[in-house]
Amino acid sequence: MEEWLKQDFNQEPSQDFGVALGRLKRQLNHRYIGILIDNFEPLLEQKGCLISLHRNYLELLRILADANVQSVTLITSRDRLCEPDLNIAHYRLPQLSIEAWQVFLENQVTLDISTLTQIHWSYGGNAKAMRIVCGLIKEDYGGKMTAYWQENQQNLLVTTALKNLVISQIERLKILDPLAYRLLIRLSCYRYQDIPNVPVKGIFCLLWDVSDEQHFSVIRSLRNRSLIEFEEGKYWLHPLIQSEGIFRLRQSKYWKKANRQAALFWTNSVETIETIQDAIQGLEAYYHYLEIEEFDQAARVILQSRNNQWGQFLPLGSTFYRLGLLQPILITINQVIPHIKSEHNLSELYNILGDLSWITGEIHQAFTYQEKTIYLATQALQKLPDSSVDHQKLYYLKMLNIDALLSMGLYKIDLWELEEAALLFEQVIKEADQTKHHAWSQKASLCLGLVKSYLGEVEPAQILADEAYDFIGEQVPGRLAYFLQILGQTYVNLGKVERGHQILSEALEYAQKNHYIQVEAKTLKGLAEIAHLQNCFEVALEQHLQGICLLEEIGATCDLAEAYWQLSLTYQAMNNPGKSKHNYQLAVQYFTQMQAPKQVEKLSSFLRNSRGKMNK
Structure with missing residues (x-):
């Protein structure tokens, strides 16, 4: 302040702080001045108030915020200033748009729009990251953006400057607010990919060791330090923060529990599948179990049945391919299936995998999968104890056998092996008719009618079609x-x-x-x-x-x-x-x-x- 008075206002400074403040205010009352105070956060304590050593700043800020002064003061801080006596307006800086990045970079590096889009998304449009990445591309990659990204897209904290920037913020949080620090690293277990943000309940589930009354104050601590992004009740981490956070979470004792809690949240967040978004959200739990190598739990995510928009009660995996999402569910099943030991789970997974392979043209592989379904379901049935039969499990295992036969009949139609298809449908009818699985008998009869219409057997085809027409209308x-x-x-x-x-x-x-x-x-x-x-x-x-x-x-x-x-x-x-x-x-x-x-x-x-x- 002494320098302001002497150099900018040609006023004699004073050793008395109060006198100096008065002189400054008189100058600001009639002069239009812009004042910038940069990087203010080191002066703030845990709750955003000035630390005792720097309380004199409070008097200065009161002068600068006075309604009568003609000056405009801008204060930059990564932590929110929360002094209750100050009349200040908070302005949260948004990320820079991709267009802004393009303008900044286009005369400095060789632009590739596709690569720029990926880099911009990965760094969340951050201005500081933009400058650092630009310098790195120019200095180490001859200005070639694509070369930089090919080598570094898996390592966002590639430079010491970026890493130190992130680490300093997180370390400061660790010292000032341990509860908020724990929440921050736990939040890094979320992927923020197919589902780019998390509702507040997804944050609450990670605060298992914090009382309910403290939940919002812990979240507010992260918000006030700009360590968590939020909009309309949805939260997410900046990719740079998440990158460091997940590294720390893996080293902590919270790694497995955080992923289990997140998986449980996603599972419970979807009761029925009405949209593609519902299906994708339901699958998020799978990725958490996969991360901590709890493969049977990951499989159960795929196999969990829910009511869907078609009035069916189907496993998530089956609903996925009905929605046209073939590749995502193919990838997930193939990832997890080598690690599954449960015959019941395996038989269900192979049943879904068979239909997926059929649709995607791997029809002979589809037969192999359905044969495995039948074998594993039969093995599981034989192991069920006679004394205390689980009737639901018994029903389901028998259903898998019948459903696999029905699927194989459909596969045979697409191979134009019509006589073999007819035999399979007839076998389903024989095994399911007038049993608890009678619905499969009706489906098989309908399919048998199609086969006979292809074979030119008009009369039996007509009878089967008319019977199907009656029951399907109900x-x-x-x-x-x-x-x-x-x-x-x-x-x-x-x-x-x-x-x-x-x-x-x-x-x-x-x-x-x-x-x-x-x-x-x-x-x-x-x-x-x-x-x-x-x-x-x-x-x-x-x-x-x-x-x-x-x-x-x-x-x-x-x-x-x-x-x-x-x-x-x-x-x-x-x-x-x-x-x-x-x-x-x-x-x-x-x-x-x-x-x-x-x-x-x-x-x-x-x-x-x-x-x-x-x-x-």
Whole structure:
């Protein structure tokens, strides 16, 4: 303050602090001055008040905050100033936008927009990080941004300057507020990826050793120090803070418990699966158990059944692929399955993995998985004690056996091994009819009707289809959406186009409303076949292309093969041999990739017959 008076205002300083303050105020009352006080946090104690050694600052700040002075004072601090007697406005600096980063960097380094986007996200748009990273790219990587990121994307605290900046803040917190420090490192167990932030209940669950009355004050301590990001009741850590936090958490005694608590929070946060977001949130618990190598618990996350938007009570893994999220659940099951010892858990995982492999075109691998399901479920059944039978477990293990057989029948249809498919469906009917698993008997009867319609056995196919039509109308709408489109296809095959169209339209409406992508795509294919039969080729073409786009989106190779074949037939009917041939070749390529020789032969035979008719 003496320097301000002497150098900036040409006033004689005073050894008396009060006199000096008075002189400063008189100058500020009639002069427009901007004052910057930088890095104020070292002067603050735990609760954001000035430490006793520097209480004189309080008098200075009162003068600077007086309503009569003409000056504007800016104070920068990583800790929030919380002196109750001061009339100050708090302004939390937002992160810099990617556009701001681009302007700053574009004349200094070789920009790559994709890489810049990743770096900006990883450092949370932080201005200090931007300057440090820019210097590092220029000095150590010849200005090449991509080279820097390829080498350092797994190590955000790559420079001593960045690391020291983060460590100094966390160490200061550790000294001033141990409870807030513990919470900070525990919060680093959350991933902040698929679910980018956490509600306050997700923070409360990590405060297991803090009384309920203190919860908000501990969170406020982190907020006041800008060590936790927050918006509209959601919280997350800056990637730099999380990077150091998770390193410390791993070294602490809280590592496993923090992950268990977080996993339990995510599990309990989702009661029913209504949206893709619900499914993704439910899966978050898996990653916490995986981190601490509690693999059976990770498996149970995938296998936990919930009610979903289709009126079904299904394991999370099954709901995932119905929502079109094939790859994420494939990856998670394949990660955990080598570590699982429980026959029950393994049989369930292989059952889901079988259907996933089928949809993605690994159809022979799908058979292997379902055979493992049957073997493991049978082994588990044999080990159940006679004296105290767990009836729910008994029901579920028997259901896995029957469900695996039903799935294998569906796989056989896609291989065009129709007689074998019929035998499998008949076996399901025999084992499930009039038992607690009667619903599987009804599904198998419906599928058997489709097979017989393909085999030209019109009368039995018609009987089975009509029986299915009666029982499926009594079900919760959407619960049997997949089988509804099978029934629609059966009626189309039988020449009952009007009823087929009605059923497929119902299936399409439900699938679109409830994000059942595979059913939506297969139903569009069925409706396109009807449009083709009615010579509405433009409509057929549009529906085929829509369905193919959806199947490509989810990677449903098995259904794509048939979709391209039907599209080829439509182009042939439109007298477009070039596009017909192209899509025919794609269909053959996919069927060959699936190792489905009977499908390839079906296509080749049709092509030969078509050419023979044209030559006559």
